[in-house]
Amino acid sequence: MRDMICDKIKCVKPSGIRRLFDIANEIPDVISLGVGEPDFDTPWHIREEGIYALQKGYTFYTSNSGLAELRDEICRLVERKYGLRYDSSSEVIITIGGSEAIDTALRAIVNPGDEIICPEPCFVSYKPCIILSDGVPVTIELSAATDFKLNRGQLEEAITEKTKALLISYPNNPTGAIMERKDLEEIADVAISHDLLVISDEIYSELSYNGGHNSIASLPGMRERTVLINGFSKAYAMTGWRLGYALAPAGIMEYMLKIHQFAIMSAPTISQYAAVDALKNGDKDIEQMRAAYDQRRRYLMEAFREMGLPCFEPYGAFYAFPDISEFGMTSEDFATELLKAQKVAVVPGSAFGECGDNYVRISYAYSIDELKEAVKRIASFIADLRASKNETRHLQTAMRVL
Amino acid sequence: MNNKDREKILELLEKNARYSAKDIAVMLGFAEDEVRSEIERMEKEHIICGYHALVNWDKTDDEKISALIELKVTPQRGNGFDKIAEKIYQYPEVESLYLMSGGYDFTVILKKATMKEIASFVSSKLAVMDEVQSTVTHIVLVRYKDHGITLAGIKKDMRMVVTP
Numbered sequence: 001m002r003d004m005i006c007d008k009i010k011c012v013k014p015s016g017i018r019r020l021f022d023i024a025n026e027i028p029d030v031i032s033l034g035v036g037e038p039d040f041d042t043p044w045h046i047r048e049e050g051i052y053a054l055q056k057g058y059t060f061y062t063s064n065s066g067l068a069e070l071r072d073e074i075c076r077l078v079e080r081k082y083g084l085r086y087d088s089s090s091e092v093i094i095t096i097g098g099s100e101a102i103d104t105a106l107r108a109i110v111n112p113g114d115e116i117i118c119p120e121p122c123f124v125s126y127k128p129c130i131i132l133s134d135g136v137p138v139t140i141e142l143s144a145a146t147d148f149k150l151n152r153g154q155l156e157e158a159i160t161e162k163t164k165a166l167l168i169s170y171p172n173n174p175t176g177a178i179m180e181r182k183d184l185e186e187i188a189d190v191a192i193s194h195d196l197l198v199i200s201d202e203i204y205s206e207l208s209y210n211g212g213h214n215s216i217a218s219l220p221g222m223r224e225r226t227v228l229i230n231g232f233s234k235a236y237a238m239t240g241w242r243l244g245y246a247l248a249p250a251g252i253m254e255y256m257l258k259i260h261q262f263a264i265m266s267a268p269t270i271s272q273y274a275a276v277d278a279l280k281n282g283d284k285d286i287e288q289m290r291a292a293y294d295q296r297r298r299y300l301m302e303a304f305r306e307m308g309l310p311c312f313e314p315y316g317a318f319y320a321f322p323d324i325s326e327f328g329m330t331s332e333d334f335a336t337e338l339l340k341a342q343k344v345a346v347v348p349g350s351a352f353g354e355c356g357d358n359y360v361r362i363s364y365a366y367s368i369d370e371l372k373e374a375v376k377r378i379a380s381f382i383a384d385l386r387a388s389k390n391e392t393r394h395l396q397t398a399m400r401v402l
Numbered sequence: 403m404n405n406k407d408r409e410k411i412l413e414l415l416e417k418n419a420r421y422s423a424k425d426i427a428v429m430l431g432f433a434e435d436e437v438r439s440e441i442e443r444m445e446k447e448h449i450i451c452g453y454h455a456l457v458n459w460d461k462t463d464d465e466k467i468s469a470l471i472e473l474k475v476t477p478q479r480g481n482g483f484d485k486i487a488e489k490i491y492q493y494p495e496v497e498s499l500y501l502m503s504g505g506y507d508f509t510v511i512l513k514k515a516t517m518k519e520i521a522s523f524v525s526s527k528l529a530v531m532d533e534v535q536s537t538v539t540h541i542v543l544v545r546y547k548d549h550g551i552t553l554a555g556i557k558k559d560m561r562m563v564v565t566p
Contacts, residue, residue, distance in 0.1 A: 017565070035561045036565045037565060124566040295430065302428040347564060
């Protein structure tokens with residue numbers, strides 16, 4: 001048979017997480033800090049609404065853009081949080097997680113050869129989605145030195161006449177970085193003066209630990225050029241329900257809806273009914289989970305300080321991104337060795353872009369007790385690494401003396 | 403330290419009394435000394451009244467049972483319910499005692515004991531008190547959840563080991 005696979009997907013690199021996953025799966029009793037989802041159960045009142053939807057037989061398609069009641073609630077939410085007003089009938093769609101919204105937004109705007117700027121380290125799916133929509137990903141390398149924030153200079157440097165859009169996500173997976181209002185203002189400025197669209201993935205918006213989250217769409221002149229993406233997975237611990245949403249001006253949303261309509265039809269109905277309850281009655285759950293994450297975040301950061309492992313202070317999401325460059329290993333080697341020696345799984349930073357190779361992503365979506373044990377093991381792994389490095393150095397000195 | 407900060411410490415200790423002052427300080431962003439002295443103060447003020455392990459006795463060989471007793475009493479002039487309450491909670495057999503609103507007055511929870519011991523305590527100590535009008539004794543069959551912890555079945559982390 002001929003080779004039936006298209007070149008485009010062959011060019012897409014497989015996820016850097018896969019290999020580690022395969023190894024971790026073979027080792028019993030692994031303590032994993034490698035998970036990108038909340039450890040909490042979906043709050044019971046939300047699950048109950050899902051069960052009730054099933055009992056009532058709400059098992060049919062919804063309209064393509066999603067349940068009207070849910071769209072209304074989403075519009076109410078963004079107005080309450082950011083003062084943003086969207087028309088619930090023409091400017092919102094309910095998607096299968098934030099992931100579908102990203103893919104749909106890209107497919108709606110990219111012509112072949114259009115450049116999409118994508119600061120790294122970033123979520124694993126951005127670059128593949130850009131490539132699959134025939135765009136050209138243009139990456140900007142961010143580092144801990146600038147708190148993994150995107151600034152005006154870096155952005156302007158990456159812009160060419162082919163640049164169409166900027167794809168950002170704050171609070172950020174994997175770095176835990178956030179962008180404050182003044183940081184976003186710089187970016188908005190550039191986006192407006194270069195006539196760029198911004199796709200803003202704000203899936204971790206509720207998990208900000210340094211005051212509230214700011215949406216770039218709420219800055220002057222930005223609503224018309226922003227596709228705002230969010231969802232239920234992280235805020236309400238609803239990853240498996242597969243439910244997200246996108247908000248955009250009607251002129252863009254019209255085309256996103258067309259793609260969504262033909263590719264997906266509509267998001268899962270039962271999940272949508274549960275999500276209505278999440279938005280109506282879930283504020284307190286978010287608050288409790290955020291407080292718990294914040295405690296774990298502080299605990300983990302203190303542990304890094306005690307180990308002498310440099311890590312910039314993450315103020316969002318549930319990840320820390322410590323710098324492992326002192327060990328002179330690739331992040332993948334570090335993660336693999338840590339897994340083999342101490343049975344702790346973390347994700348190599350290189351999975352989120354080449355510039356992430358000096359770091360590993362450590363998730364704190366785990367109980368304090370689990371973190372305690374994991375931290376102990378990481379400390380002992382690092383101590384061993386440092387000891388063996390010293391030994392080599394002594395040996396080298398000794399050899400030289402001889 | 404203000405009352406809000408105190409409450410944060412209490413909430414953590416109520417969840418896990420084995421958190422050290424250092425753990426709590428780190429988790430809440432306070433100084434360790436401050437947390438330590440605040441806990442001591444709250445112990446002195448009897449805001450923190452004790453530390454216990456939450457035991458799931460169903461998983462041991464222990465065969466004692468737990469009883470909850472609804473008590474109707476006649477309150478006394480001048481003393482209301484307090485005097486009667488004192489008479490009841492002095493018994494070492496009594497684990498918890500609450501004054502209730504609604505259809506009866508006191509909930510008495512007894513320390514785990516054999517059926518014989520419970521029967522004897524209710525009939526020869528509680529029921530015969532002058533102020534007690536009636537007792538209804540309930541026996542706990544299964545303890546599913548206690549102090550916010552689910553006892554029935556250990557929860558497994560169902561997440562995959564590594565996800566993006």
